[in-house]
Amino acid sequence: MAARPRVVxxxxxxxxxxxxxxxxxxxxxxxxxALADPPRDVAAWLFVAGxxxxxxxxxxxxxxxxxxxxxAEISDMADIITLPDPIPDERLRLLFICCHPALGTxxxxxxxxxxxxxxxxxxxxxxFVVSEPAMFQRITRAKAKVREAGIAFELPPRKVxxxxxxxxxxxxxxxxxxxxxxxxxxLSADLGEDLGAEVERLALLVAELxxxxxxxxxxxxxxxxxxxxKGARLDPRGAMVPLSQQDVKRWSYSRIEYAQGLMERxxxxxxxxxxxxxxxxxxxxxxxxxxxxxxxxxxxxLYDVLLRLRPSPMVAISRALALAQVExxxxxxxxxxxxxxxxxxxxxxxxxxxxxxxxxxxxSDAAQGALDKALALDPPxxxxxxxxxxxxxx
Amino acid sequence: xxxxxxxxxxxxxxxxxxxxxxxxxxxxxHMKLAExxxxxGIPFSGERLKPASTATTVRSDNGVVxxxxxPFAETHEELGGFYIIDVPxxxxxxxxxKRIPVPKGGIEVRPVWQxxxxx
Numbered sequence: 001m002a003a004r005p006r007v008v009x010x011x012x013x014x015x016x017x018x019x020x021x022x023x024x025x026x027x028x029x030x031x032x033x034a035l036a037d038p039p040r041d042v043a044a045w046l047f048v049a050g051x052x053x054x055x056x057x058x059x060x061x062x063x064x065x066x067x068x069x070x071x072a073e074i075s076d077m078a079d080i081i082t083l084p085d086p087i088p089d090e091r092l093r094l095l096f097i098c099c100h101p102a103l104g105t106x107x108x109x110x111x112x113x114x115x116x117x118x119x120x121x122x123x124x125x126x127x128f129v130v131s132e133p134a135m136f137q138r139i140t141r142a143k144a145k146v147r148e149a150g151i152a153f154e155l156p157p158r159k160v161x162x163x164x165x166x167x168x169x170x171x172x173x174x175x176x177x178x179x180x181x182x183x184x185x186x187l188s189a190d191l192g193e194d195l196g197a198e199v200e201r202l203a204l205l206v207a208e209l210x211x212x213x214x215x216x217x218x219x220x221x222x223x224x225x226x227x228x229x230k231g232a233r234l235d236p237r238g239a240m241v242p243l244s245q246q247d248v249k250r251w252s253y254s255r256i257e258y259a260q261g262l263m264e265r266x267x268x269x270x271x272x273x274x275x276x277x278x279x280x281x282x283x284x285x286x287x288x289x290x291x292x293x294x295x296x297x298x299x300x301x302l303y304d305v306l307l308r309l310r311p312s313p314m315v316a317i318s319r320a321l322a323l324a325q326v327e328x329x330x331x332x333x334x335x336x337x338x339x340x341x342x343x344x345x346x347x348x349x350x351x352x353x354x355x356x357x358x359x360x361x362x363x364s365d366a367a368q369g370a371l372d373k374a375l376a377l378d379p380p381x382x383x384x385x386x387x388x389x390x391x392x393x394x
Numbered sequence: 395x396x397x398x399x400x401x402x403x404x405x406x407x408x409x410x411x412x413x414x415x416x417x418x419x420x421x422x423x424h425m426k427l428a429e430x431x432x433x434x435g436i437p438f439s440g441e442r443l444k445p446a447s448t449a450t451t452v453r454s455d456n457g458v459v460x461x462x463x464x465p466f467a468e469t470h471e472e473l474g475g476f477y478i479i480d481v482p483x484x485x486x487x488x489x490x491x492k493r494i495p496v497p498k499g500g501i502e503v504r505p506v507w508q509x510x511x512x513x
Contacts (some may be wrong), residue, residue, distance in 0.1 A: 150395050150505045152483035224450070283476055 005116045009094035010049050010087045016153045018097070018115055018143050020057070024050035025118075047087045059134070089215055089282040091116070093155045094208040099168040107138045108171035114139055116205075117198045127178045156337060165210065169219050169275065172206060173197045176223050178212040200227050207262060214266035218276035225282040228255035239385030248289035255285055272374050275312045277302055279286070296325035313344055317353045329360035348377045355390070364394045396506035397487035401457040403499025404470055405445055416497060423495030430493070436481040446472035471499045478506065 004025065010019035028050035032042065051210050098112040110128060113119040123137035145151065156164055179196045182188060186240055188195050200223050207220035232250035235241050241275035262285065265277050281302045303319035316339055324332025344350035355370035372393045379387060408417050416486040424442075431438045443482050463473055477494070484503070491501040 100484075102488070148505060150397065150484040150487065152485055154483075154484060 003046060003256035004118050005091050005094075006087065007043050007046045007050065008090060008115060008118070009090035010047050011054065012094050012097070012115070013088065013090035013153060013218070014051060015054050018146055020054050021050075022056075022115060022118075027053045027158075038273075047145050049309040061180050089146070091205060092154065092252075095158045095168055095206065096156055096164055097146060097151060097153065099164070100146070101167045101169045102149065102151060103142050103145060103168075104138075105170060107142045107296070109175040110135060111139055111142050112171055112202065113175060113198060115201060118196075121196055123195060127175065127182075129351065131212075153334055161213075165213055165216065168206060170216055171204055171221055172199070172223075176203065176219075176226070180226050189290070196227060199223065203226065211265070212269060214269045215264045215273040215275045217266040217269075218273060218279045221262040221279040223281060224255045224262070224274055225286060227280060228252040228259070230285060236381055237380055237385060239389060241380040242386070243285055244288075244294070251286070251289060256283075256289075266374065274306060277306045277309060281306070296322055296327075300326050313339055313347065314349060317349050321356070322355050324360070333361060334356045345373075345376065348379060348383075349375050352387070359390075359394060368394050395483065395508065396478055396480050397484070398439075398506055399479065399487065399491045399502050400483075400502040400504070401475045401476045401477075401494060401496060401499065402469075402471040402475055402502060403496050404469075405472055405474065407497045420495045420497065427490075427493055427495070431479065438477055440475065440477035442475040443473060445474075446501060474499075475509070 007028070008021050011024050012018055015021050015024065021343070025046065028046040031049055031053075032039065034047060080198065093119050094116060095112060098106040098115055103111065106128070110124045112126075113124050114121060119137045121139060122132050124139075125132040130138075146287055164310065176199050179199045182195060190273075203220045203223040206216050210216040229243070229246060230249050231252065232246035233241055235339065235385050241247075259279065260283065263279055281299055284298050285294055286300065300319065300322040303315065307315050310376050314392065318335065320332045320335035320339075324333050333354070339350075343351075351370045351374035355367045355374065358364075358367035358370055368391060371387055371394075375391070407413060415490040420485065428438075429442075446465040451464060451466050453460050453462055479488075479490055480491065486503075487503050490505050494501055
């Protein structure tokens with residue numbers, strides 16, 4: 001439900017309780033669905049109904065001798081009966097709470113998707129490849145820590161935003177990477193939830209709430225650009241189509257334009273960072289739709305920058321592929337050869353990249369071997385079909 | 395709300411060469427921190443503990459009580475001292491924790507259980 005983030009955030013800020021806010025929202029939503037006519041302002045209605053229900057719950061609990069001072073924390077009945085219009089926007093506050101650095105990196109994104117987007121725990125568990133009970137326990141523990149450890153329900157002062165923002169963006173990036181890995185949409189189909197769309201919504205929300213933070217804009221642009229290719233990532237058989245072979249007519253140009261606008265705004269602010277560089281790389285690939293070719297020199301330079309900002313074997317592999325486009329497959333293979341092969345033995349992108357360059361260098365047998373290794377590493381269905389087709393084509 | 399900042403640190407740097415000078419430096423850091431806490435009007439208390447080699451642990455297992463020579467857990471980082479501070483929330487507690495001088499180790503930050511009507 002589109003109103004959820006705003007309503008849950010406003011409830012959480014008032015009640016100072018994540019569970020209470022979620023429960024109040026669920027009860028409000030249920031009551032809303034039972035109405036004969038939908039209310040004019042759904043968000044405001046849900047906020048008021050949710051708050052009233054939470055207040056009732058606290059009253060009951062208090063008469064049972066618990067939470068003596070909780071009642072004092074929330075404002076009185078008069079304020080509840082008058083419709084606040086518009087309801088306070090506390091989404092940023094809620095986001096900072098869910099992504100507090102005192103919570104484990106691995107649970108922040110899950111907590112944000114659960115509380116802010118209302119994604120079921122089963123979907124979040126599948127997204128992060130853990131069992132449902134394990135994810136449930138992580139989220140429960142995180143909520144308990146928010147409640148007990150003194151994590152403030154106030155918006156942190158601006159001076160600590162850079163540190164806090166990093167935690168928010170990392171959480172989003174994890175969610176995005178996980179959602180993007182589901183190329184074939186099998187996970188989304190299984191769960192009846194469009195996970196990529198939820199992550200996109202969250203990324204756009206962060207960019208909307210923090211318009212002065214260029215990295216927040218960069219990450220939103222990155223998510224949009226990845227999502228713009230959704231319609232082109234699979235062939236009719238369900239096999240993955242690599243970026244360079246995608247039919248550009250199937251890209252979503254509204255998303256590409258939106259992303260471009262976000263990146264221009266980020267650039268005007270003038271503080272570069274890894275997410276902006278990653279988005280710039282994706283945008284350079286997008287130029288193929290307009291220029292007919294990819295400016296591989298530009299891609300290579302951007303990977304050089306990214307490698308300095310955020311060195312990782314995965315970035316180095318992508319850089320080697322770009323280098324091969326500029327200087328030839330041999331140069332790309334040499335760059336791959338300089339990476340620690342034994343540490344990458346279990347990384348599928350490593351074998352896929354080697355197979356690609358070996359095939360281009362005319363070493364079909366070696367390319368086949370690399371593809372076999374990639375196939376042995378249990379790729380998702382869409383990638384497996386593509387790898388098998390590449391192998392057959394050798 | 396009250397937080398306990400537990401200083402778990404490696405004792406060995408103080409024993410090695412230049413250990414005495416290091417200790418002096420760290421103690422000066424604690425004095426400065428205490429002054430800053432006073433200046434910020436933050437109620438606090440704290441103590442420095444003698445080394446883990448002086449520890450005795452009382453263990454209980456279903457009513458059977460035994461004594462052990464040594465700290466609760468054998469690690470290379472030992473509880474060396476603590477502060478209890480009263481600040482609005484975790485963020486402030488973490489800021490103060492970052493200012494505790496620790497050559498090698500970590501600070502565990504935990505809210506103190508508030509005794510209320512719920513006990």
